[in-house]
Amino acid sequence: MNDLGRLEDLPADYVAALRERNLVPLWPSLRGVLPPHIPTRQTRPTHWAYADIKPLLLKAGELTPIEKAERRVLVLANPGHTLEKMQASAALYLGMQLLLPGEWAPSHRHTPNAVRMVVEGEGAWTTVDGERCPMSRGDLILTPTGLWHEHGHDGDQPVVWLDVLDLPLMYYLEVSYHLNGSRQEVKPGRGDRAYARAGVVPTPVFGRSGKRYPMLRYPWADARAALLSLADDQPDAAHVQVTYTNPESGEDAENVLGFHALMLRPGQTLTLPARSPACVYHVIEGGAQVAAAGQCFPLKEADTCCIPGYESTTLINASASAPAFLFVADESPLHRKLGVYEVRPDNQPVMP
Numbered sequence: 001m002n003d004l005g006r007l008e009d010l011p012a013d014y015v016a017a018l019r020e021r022n023l024v025p026l027w028p029s030l031r032g033v034l035p036p037h038i039p040t041r042q043t044r045p046t047h048w049a050y051a052d053i054k055p056l057l058l059k060a061g062e063l064t065p066i067e068k069a070e071r072r073v074l075v076l077a078n079p080g081h082t083l084e085k086m087q088a089s090a091a092l093y094l095g096m097q098l099l100l101p102g103e104w105a106p107s108h109r110h111t112p113n114a115v116r117m118v119v120e121g122e123g124a125w126t127t128v129d130g131e132r133c134p135m136s137r138g139d140l141i142l143t144p145t146g147l148w149h150e151h152g153h154d155g156d157q158p159v160v161w162l163d164v165l166d167l168p169l170m171y172y173l174e175v176s177y178h179l180n181g182s183r184q185e186v187k188p189g190r191g192d193r194a195y196a197r198a199g200v201v202p203t204p205v206f207g208r209s210g211k212r213y214p215m216l217r218y219p220w221a222d223a224r225a226a227l228l229s230l231a232d233d234q235p236d237a238a239h240v241q242v243t244y245t246n247p248e249s250g251e252d253a254e255n256v257l258g259f260h261a262l263m264l265r266p267g268q269t270l271t272l273p274a275r276s277p278a279c280v281y282h283v284i285e286g287g288a289q290v291a292a293a294g295q296c297f298p299l300k301e302a303d304t305c306c307i308p309g310y311e312s313t314t315l316i317n318a319s320a321s322a323p324a325f326l327f328v329a330d331e332s333p334l335h336r337k338l339g340v341y342e343v344r345p346d347n348q349p350v351m352p
């Protein structure tokens, strides 16, 4: 790869004349924005331990009333993007949210897509588009773009969940904004009951629901059972993973980010090829080592880590007796839609 001319090679008065007119020469920066073979990634492999987060989040509960915070969240920020940017990767935002008994986080809606993965505590609920979704550990609840959502808590212990949003992308696109609303009226009907079994969907006389998001809550009990059943059915399969999908269309549950649950068998080592999307791993049950890009994170229950795209990743379940269950969030729907989704079995570029 031949070197291109540098900015310093140009006469200073010429560069100044360009800059005065909002002009910039491309060639000194061309390799920077279009590097050979592999993209430059700001995203660094980063591990956030729940044992570190929990006491600081409970402290936030003492320091800041919900009325002052609206959403009481500690953001899991990737230092590679600088902490101020509040990004886990180019498109992913992660936050741990605390709701205390009796608190209410008021109704709003916004352009970024969100999901919540419940980490601990019982008795909280999220109302999404009039559907009241109970929150239990491991449940995945969608709050897609434009849908009203609010959180409440009738239990007696703190509830914590992981928020995953495409906020960095929406902000970068200059399309991120919100609207406030009043308390929602809860309507009858629950997607997780109507779509209770894969392969059969409700067909009232005139056909499908016509809803873009027919299912908003994915109970952990069902995803877990699906993984155990899949592992049992395919004892030789290394990759025991399910994807959260729209039960009517079969497409990804949301437009931008992809959500999956993955099971590691006892003692299993699973090596995943390098793929273009950045990826987040969060432990729902058990433990796992996540090794990528020269780093190895020992993830305990409720820990979270982020791995940049284009890095082969090895997942290890060191337990000889218990399976490990991970929640996985990635940028794959976005990459597929943009036509840049790439798998590199041999770590070689295979530009689609």
Ligand code: 1HN
Pocket: 071, 073, 095, 097, 105, 110, 114, 149, 163, 165, 167
């Ligand atoms: C949001 O609406 C929630 O509704 C949580 O719980 C975190 C982070 C950025 C923007 C909107 C919520 C958020 C958020």
